[in-house]
Amino acid sequence: MSIEHRTLQVHGRVQGVFYRQSTQQEASRLGLTGTVRNNEDGTVSIEAEGSAEALDALEAWCQQGPPAARVEKVVVRAGEVQGYREFAVQRGK
Incomplete structure (x- = not known):
């Protein structure tokens, strides 16, 4: 399985929800x-790595997000694989 990296920037009411x-x-x-x-x-920034299929699924999910979110747009860019070991929430701005 090939690992890809994508950066997603999510715009809208996406903080505090x-x-x-x-x-x-x-x-x-x-x-x-x-x-x-x-x-x-x-905005919210996401750096994600994994299979193309899983990344596509995350992109689709990000278009809606959790119930209280109001997503206006999601900007996606491909990038270089960083080798993350887990998926972590980074605190602060």
């Missing part, structure tokens, strides 16, 4: 590794 924790749960369920963090501009 358990977006990071929900992303961690979904990514772990999909077998992905990486990180999720809040940004000062109100």
Whole structure:
């Protein structure tokens, strides 16, 4: 299985609605590794690694997010594999 890396930046009402924790749960369920963090501009950034199929599933999930989120758009970029060992929530902005 080939491992890919994607960076997702999620725009909308995505802070203060358990977006990071929900992303961690979904990514772990999909077998992905990486990180999720809040940004000062109100967006959420996700670095995720795993199979293309699992990454596609995470992208689709991010379009909705948890129930209280209101996602406006998700910007996705491919990147270089970093070799994350788990999927972690990064605290702070």
